[in-house]
Amino acid sequence: MATRQDVARLAGTSPSVVSYVLNNGPRSVAPATRERVLAAVRALDYRPNAVARSLRMSRTMTLGLVVPDAANPFVAELARTLEDHAWAAGYTLLVGNSVDDAGREAGYLRTFLDRRVDGLVLIPAHGDRPWRAELDRSGVPFLVLDRELDGVAASHVLADHTRGAWEATRHLLAHGRRRIGCVAGPAGIHPTVDRVAGWRTALAEAGIAAGTGSADDAVSGDAAPLLHGSFGRLDGYRSALALLSGDRRVDALFVTCDTQAAGVLRAAAELGIRVPDDLALVAFDGIAAAAYTTPALSTMCQPFEELGRTAVRRLLARVKEPGLAPTRDVLPVTLLARGSCGCPDPAGGGPDARAASGIP
Numbered sequence: 001m002a003t004r005q006d007v008a009r010l011a012g013t014s015p016s017v018v019s020y021v022l023n024n025g026p027r028s029v030a031p032a033t034r035e036r037v038l039a040a041v042r043a044l045d046y047r048p049n050a051v052a053r054s055l056r057m058s059r060t061m062t063l064g065l066v067v068p069d070a071a072n073p074f075v076a077e078l079a080r081t082l083e084d085h086a087w088a089a090g091y092t093l094l095v096g097n098s099v100d101d102a103g104r105e106a107g108y109l110r111t112f113l114d115r116r117v118d119g120l121v122l123i124p125a126h127g128d129r130p131w132r133a134e135l136d137r138s139g140v141p142f143l144v145l146d147r148e149l150d151g152v153a154a155s156h157v158l159a160d161h162t163r164g165a166w167e168a169t170r171h172l173l174a175h176g177r178r179r180i181g182c183v184a185g186p187a188g189i190h191p192t193v194d195r196v197a198g199w200r201t202a203l204a205e206a207g208i209a210a211g212t213g214s215a216d217d218a219v220s221g222d223a224a225p226l227l228h229g230s231f232g233r234l235d236g237y238r239s240a241l242a243l244l245s246g247d248r249r250v251d252a253l254f255v256t257c258d259t260q261a262a263g264v265l266r267a268a269a270e271l272g273i274r275v276p277d278d279l280a281l282v283a284f285d286g287i288a289a290a291a292y293t294t295p296a297l298s299t300m301c302q303p304f305e306e307l308g309r310t311a312v313r314r315l316l317a318r319v320k321e322p323g324l325a326p327t328r329d330v331l332p333v334t335l336l337a338r339g340s341c342g343c344p345d346p347a348g349g350g351p352d353a354r355a356a357s358g359i360p
Helices: 004-011 015-022 031-044 050-057 073-088 102-114 132-138 161-174 192-205 215-219 233-246 258-270 288-292 304-320
Strands: 062-067 092-097 119-122 142-145 155-159 180-184 226-228 252-255 280-285 298-301 328-331 334-336
Touching: 004 015, 004 031, 015 031, 062 073, 062 102, 073 092, 073 258, 073 288, 073 304, 092 102, 102 119, 102 132, 119 304, 142 304, 155 161, 155 304, 161 180, 161 192, 161 252, 161 280, 161 298, 161 334, 180 192, 180 233, 180 258, 192 226, 226 233, 233 252, 233 258, 252 258, 258 280, 258 288, 304 328
Parallel strands: 062 092, 062 119, 119 142, 142 155, 155 328, 180 226, 180 252, 252 280, 280 298
Antiparallel strands: 298 334
16 A cells, blocks of 8 residues: 655655645645645545544544434435535435434444544434433534434534424415324424424414313314324325224325325325315425325425524534534424415425415
């Protein structure tokens, strides 16, 4: 393997000058000398020793990301934008999948700390935080993304889940729907609690009672029904079967994520319920696949690019200045109205098509 000394010898210069060229400083190098060094690097296929470089710089130029479910399309799309923005800033992103298990989440965080990552992004799993004290002691900057951690003094980058759910429910009300149920994610965690709160507020403003999420009021009584499950298609399917089989008065559903909504559409089809004629539907997240259901899914679109850009920018600011105070960014979401709520379905169902319905 070629060394820096080999490159210097072939270029007819010193190892220090080779270092200045490869690191773009701290001293300037004459253009002709720079070109000789780069030519020698190419000729020898020289690769700098990353470990030695990280020791000199006290940086590894790596970031760690722990996600709760790598198979979830929303998580995958969000991770992709983080990777893009980290790469553009000169960082490599390492990814760990906790499968929503607190112990596995802690294991990945320890692994990343052992690998001396410069910063961490966490989309938290449900449950306890056994890693918190260890992470605080490490001094490694970290940022919480998407799922808020109550009582944790860390930078957060979030979408406006409550406002988005309120807007989604208001849109269904504007379509003339009154018994608007909610198929939600796991109870007691963010962002489920935020999205359910937005649904409740919109119904309350319209004078409609919202259910508590119990098995009894999900299929009986006058309150709009609420059912909790996981964020997956199967739970959306099961929840919709239970809710719609027991209460045919439901004429609309707010579904707290797009993957659940795919299961809801399947359940409605099996029960002979027409979407949107019998049942209007608005979901949340804005994943690319939502454009290709039948009918295409109306959804509150999260700003994937801006979430990724903001998270990387905030984290790298703390990498450079560890003493910075934690920040909190809450980014707006946007309604993309398609066929599932009763708006005109864009021809072709493309992900960038927007229906001009005139309904707020």
